[in-house]
Amino acid sequence: MCMYYSFFFLIMSILMFTMSMFFISLDLMIMLEFSFFSFNSCSVMMTLLFDWKSLLFSSFVFFISSMVVFYSDEYMHGDLNLNRFIILVSLFVCSMMLLIFSPNLISILLGWDGLGLVSYCLVIYYQNIKSYNAGMLTALSNRIGDVALLISISWMMNFGSWNYLFWLESMKQDFHMVIISYLIVLAAMTKSAQIPFSSWLPAAMAAPTPVSSLVHSSTLVTAGVYLLIRFSPCFSSNLYLFLLLISSLTMFMAGLGANFEFDLKKIIALSTLSQLGLMMGILAIGESNLAFFHLLTHALFKALLFMCAGNIIHNLLNCQDIRFMGSLVNFMPLTCTFFNICNLALCGIPFLAGFYSKDLMLEVLSMNYVGIFTYLIFFISTGLTVSYSIRLVYYTMMGDNNFLVYSSLSETSFTMLKGMMGLIFLVIMGGSMLSWMIFSTPYFICLPFIMKIMALILTFLGVWIGYELSMFSYGKDLLSINYLKSTYFVSLMWNFPFISTFGVNYYPIYFGGQIYQKLDNGWFEYFGGKNFYLNMKTLTSFFHFLYNNNLKINLMLFIFLLVIIFMI
Numbered sequence: 408m409c410m411y412y413s414f415f416f417l418i419m420s421i422l423m424f425t426m427s428m429f430f431i432s433l434d435l436m437i438m439l440e441f442s443f444f445s446f447n448s449c450s451v452m453m454t455l456l457f458d459w460k461s462l463l464f465s466s467f468v469f470f471i472s473s474m475v476v477f478y479s480d481e482y483m484h485g486d487l488n489l490n491r492f493i494i495l496v497s498l499f500v501c502s503m504m505l506l507i508f509s510p511n512l513i514s515i516l517l518g519w520d521g522l523g524l525v526s527y528c529l530v531i532y533y534q535n536i537k538s539y540n541a542g543m544l545t546a547l548s549n550r551i552g553d554v555a556l557l558i559s560i561s562w563m564m565n566f567g568s569w570n571y572l573f574w575l576e577s578m579k580q581d582f583h584m585v586i587i588s589y590l591i592v593l594a595a596m597t598k599s600a601q602i603p604f605s606s607w608l609p610a611a612m613a614a615p616t617p618v619s620s621l622v623h624s625s626t627l628v629t630a631g632v633y634l635l636i637r638f639s640p641c642f643s644s645n646l647y648l649f650l651l652l653i654s655s656l657t658m659f660m661a662g663l664g665a666n667f668e669f670d671l672k673k674i675i676a677l678s679t680l681s682q683l684g685l686m687m688g689i690l691a692i693g694e695s696n697l698a699f700f701h702l703l704t705h706a707l708f709k710a711l712l713f714m715c716a717g718n719i720i721h722n723l724l725n726c727q728d729i730r731f732m733g734s735l736v737n738f739m740p741l742t743c744t745f746f747n748i749c750n751l752a753l754c755g756i757p758f759l760a761g762f763y764s765k766d767l768m769l770e771v772l773s774m775n776y777v778g779i780f781t782y783l784i785f786f787i788s789t790g791l792t793v794s795y796s797i798r799l800v801y802y803t804m805m806g807d808n809n810f811l812v813y814s815s816l817s818e819t820s821f822t823m824l825k826g827m828m829g830l831i832f833l834v835i836m837g838g839s840m841l842s843w844m845i846f847s848t849p850y851f852i853c854l855p856f857i858m859k860i861m862a863l864i865l866t867f868l869g870v871w872i873g874y875e876l877s878m879f880s881y882g883k884d885l886l887s888i889n890y891l892k893s894t895y896f897v898s899l900m901w902n903f904p905f906i907s908t909f910g911v912n913y914y915p916i917y918f919g920g921q922i923y924q925k926l927d928n929g930w931f932e933y934f935g936g937k938n939f940y941l942n943m944k945t946l947t948s949f950f951h952f953l954y955n956n957n958l959k960i961n962l963m964l965f966i967f968l969l970v971i972i973f974m975i
Contacts, residue, residue: 408493409480416473416500423466430459431844438510440570449567454511456572460699461507463844464633467703468507468625471710471830472500478714478826479617482721492532496621499525503626507633512560512569519556519598519630523549526627530614541613544907548607552597552631559590571638578641588646591638599631599683601657605900606907608680612672616717619672623679624710629702632686636702639695651691651777655784658684660901662791666798666876667898671716671727674799677900678753679709681792688785689768692775700845701764707837708752708760711830715746718823719803723810729802736804739818743804745827750796752834754866755789763838765789769862770852786865793869794876801877 429435436458443451476496483489502521509515523546531542563569565583578584595601600608608628612619622628635650642650661680668674682705690698719735719742720727736743752759755766772785818824842849896902932938953960 413473413477416469420466420469427462455508456510474826474829475617481822510572529618538613541610545607552594555590555594559587575641595631595635606904609673609676620713625706636695647691654684654687658788662788664900665795704760704764708749708834712749718742732803733806734808754793760838763842790865790869794873797873
């Protein structure tokens with residue numbers, strides 16, 4: 408079953424890529440509209456938009472899905488529910504296609520909600536408590552974005568159409584339409600895990616590694632960035648400024664956190680978070696084509712990076728702690744070669760895929776009118792990317808093997824290796840190929856010498872910091888012990904996982920318990936229903952006493968009346 412789906416996705420990828428080349432060469436765009444019904448002069452339509460962006464992105468999604476499904480055949484071997492897994496992955500890809508080709512908010516919501524629902528099913532695939540918690544955090548974080556989309560759909564009923572392409576200029580100028588652009592940014596922030604919704608992305612690593620490879624490269628987390636690229640003409644300057652601040656902080660936080668993490672998959676997940684911040688940051692400067700370019704190149708090497716990590720975890724009997732690894736290059740040379748090439752592409756080493764987009768983005772940033780804060784945080788985050796990549800390579804490739812001495816590490820998983828080989832050529836050649844295709848005229852950026860080589864300086868500085876972070880001693884003089892609170896704060900993503908779980912769960916429940924105890928069972932009980940019941944009971948008892956003794960009471964009242972008369 409895996410082979411059939413893989414072959415189908417590969418054919419679709421080649422078809423979409425060929426069509427995108429045709430559309431780029433003719434500068435063509437096609438819109439297909441299927442009208443369902445109309446009410447209150449609002450037409451409900453299914454709209455499909457075919458242009459070079461949607462076709463090229465869909466070809467990348469199909470190609471990566473093809474390799475991932477092929478890879479899953481061996482990675483998930485022996486799993487009793489393999490068919491269910493493949494069907495869920497296929498539904499995931501279908502939801503992403505619906506999102507990519509839709510310029511209509513209603514059909515976007517179908518794809519958007521489909522991604523959220525299927526991602527929940529995939530995160531809880533290994534049915535244990537950790538997976539359930541991670542799945543619930545993922546689903547509920549994404550629901551915020553879904554609600555934002557629903558509100559924007561209801562607000563657009565005022566304008567008679569949900570095809571946002573017709574309203575992009577109005578959204579920028581009309582006061583009543585500006586709210587939609589803010590809601591779209593909120594939705595994209597939840598799906599792409601920007602601050603303060605960042606905690607779900609590392610938690611979603613509870614899913615099987617092929618799912619992580621697909622989610623973190625070209626589907627779930629990139630949906631928010633893709634939506635922003637489509638809506639980018641309608642954003643105001645204030646909204647761009649807000650987006651720039653949030654994305655740069657996310658990028659910096661993820662880069663710092665990855666340098667303190669020991670879980671292999673979580674390090675790569677935080678790396679994805681950092682790159683998403685970079686894409687949104689460059690989008691906030693106004694370069695949506697550059698953000699799209701990096702979206703595609705990042706999809707290639709991040710998918711392969713997760714596949715290499717999956718192969719390592721598979722051979723290490725599901726161990727993900729990098730402290731147990733070491734000297735893997737002796738046991739799995741081909742996997743480690745792929746792993747290193749992807750890491751170098753992530754760092755932006757010339758002339759791999761990541762270099763063409765990342766270096767270009769940093770140089771465009773240097774040419775723009777941005778403040779010193781933005782400039783520094785972008786370049787420091789780039790240095791941190793190199794730092795955690797070198798730290799990861801040091802822990803996994805060098806030194807002694809710290810895993811069980813009797814384990815047999817070998818590279819016998821040929822199906823997984825073939826799946827990875829399908830991507831390695833694009834990781835090496837994809838950046839230059841895409842830059843020739845996407846940009847009709849090459850960027851010519853003229854900068855002073857020191858600013859021109861700033862990215863290279865930060866790269867070498869990151870290499871040194873990553874090496875120093877790896878060289879620690881197992882003694883009482885550990886540096887992080889002296890700054891334990893700061894270390895916890897940085898390594899736990901600025902406490903956002905606690906805020907996202909305990910902050911919205913524990914404290915409201917505790918506060919509700921106190922209200923129940925002090926008010927509902929306390930003062931409200933005394934002054935409310937219980938006191939009313941006691942008063943009514945007393946009055947009823949009094950009237951019941953009068954009713955039972957009415958003859959005596961009437962006689963006493965008669966005697967009392969006579970006494971009063973005689974006294975008068």
